[in-house]
Amino acid sequence: MSQRKYAIIGTGAIGGYYGARLQQAGFDVHFLVKSDYPLVKNQGLKIDSCDGDFTLPTVNAYDDPSLIPPCDVVVVALKATQNQILPNILPSILKKDGTVLLLQNGLGAEEKIASIIPNSIIGGLCFICSNKVGPGHIRHLDYGSIKMAQYCPNSGSAGITNELKAISLDFQQAGLEVNLSQDLLLTRWEKLAWNIPFNGLSALLEATTAEIMENPETRSLAEALAKEVVEGAKASDRALSQEFISNLMARTAKMKPYHTSMKLDRDQKRPLEVEAIFGNPLRVAKEKGIALPRIETLYQQLKFIDTKNR
């Protein structure tokens, strides 16, 4: 067992699940908890998982980030819409040679974190169906793997670094599947090829992934949106294959009916991650003169929903 100390910033569907898995495996984990703090402090975390339910009756829970001890790995599992709190949090929680592991969808957040702290940053894309169903109560429905890659400024590829190997080993020791990528930006665009059609349409149409796939019109639209993501990736000099998109569609067709995080955010009148998942990729593409009309249409519709929903 490594001596690495973990902080989990954002104890929701993602941070709550992965943090609980790390603690379950014996790691020293410290959770920043917002609204659920009193309950989590007293009763810990409850995880209903397709791999077996478990409870952690006692966790290190904090509502004040300044009380969290300096950690080797700070896992940022906030909604992208909450990243504005990071400048006040990261410098005090992160050890001098510590690493940030950012578990978030979308584009552009590593650049902002790199402007706050000089430390190593790893991006993690979670392939998981999980929801927070109540205070300190996470339901893990399906999947669970993370694809991790080292962040490299200037859109380069950083390869497989030592801290990437070390942190992925910790997650594997916690029973989690981790895949390593040499190229964070490619991995982010690949994930967008799912998030843009399925988070977007499920939030807009208030539908599950299964409903989107069963209707021939929205299935065709989802694929057209994914293909526009392939065009967008060219703005970052990244190539996604047609085969990648076909596999993505086939895998989604086989998924259990799923309410995406953006759909749940709409249901619960929380801010939608529209800028991270749609706005930033659109801006990157636009800078290179690449038009993504379907994605832009969905972005504009979701901006309307997001404004009206507050």
Added chain:
Amino acid sequence: MSQRKYAIIGTGAIGGYYGARLQQAGFDVHFLVKSDYPLVKNQGLKIDSCDGDFTLPTVNAYDDPSLIPPCDVVVVALKATQNQILPNILPSILKKDGTVLLLQNGLGAEEKIASIIPNSIIGGLCFICSNKVGPGHIRHLDYGSIKMAQYCPNSGSAGITNELKAISLDFQQAGLEVNLSQDLLLTRWEKLAWNIPFNGLSALLEATTAEIMENPETRSLAEALAKEVVEGAKASDRALSQEFISNLMARTAKMKPYHTSMKLDRDQKRPLEVEAIFGNPLRVAKEKGIALPRIETLYQQLKFIDTKNR
């Protein structure tokens, strides 16, 4: 006063209003009434109008189209989704030299009517805000003009015909503003430049025209959709100007907040006119190799809503 006898097929927001205006002016009008028949037969029609309220205590109401006497002008004011009843109705109601006046949005309905009867067909595009608010009860909120043009097979321009002049004079005698167009297909594409963005977005986002115009993202999307209609019109060899689109946006910004007919159809779980307003223009454009990605996106989203809404 002309001797022309009028039949109104579909006594809703459009047919109820214009038919009542014709009867109010002394014309012999016969109304086909579906679900509201008992009430309309007994109590007539009630019109709340921004130009002054009025009531017609007695109207010629029919629930059986075979009882309607042969008419000089058959005004088809059904939803486009109900046009399948026309083959059973038109031949018996229409005098041998009678004319069909089709008050419907979208593309493609005249061709279908021409396949049922050999008579003259006039298309009318209504610029009116009116809703049916109860059985036999129409609320006319704003505007009210009709742009009429003679249908001509093979996408030609028929010019201003005698029957077009005669029928428009009847409507003008009823106090209605009528504008004549030499070119029905151009007029239909011009109307689509409003219906596609505003009916579509208002139904999808459950919003009024004012909400769409007030949000910068949806106002920009509405204009982008209208500009795609300009591209689509080229498939019919029709040219809409940039100035036309600017005026359309400026006029819509000044309109009172309005729930479009498609928004109300969604609210009331009625079939949406998606094929007439979106599907047919998209097919016409596709045949000429013209891609309309934003309109197609909205079409696919509305098809999903329409299917789920039944």
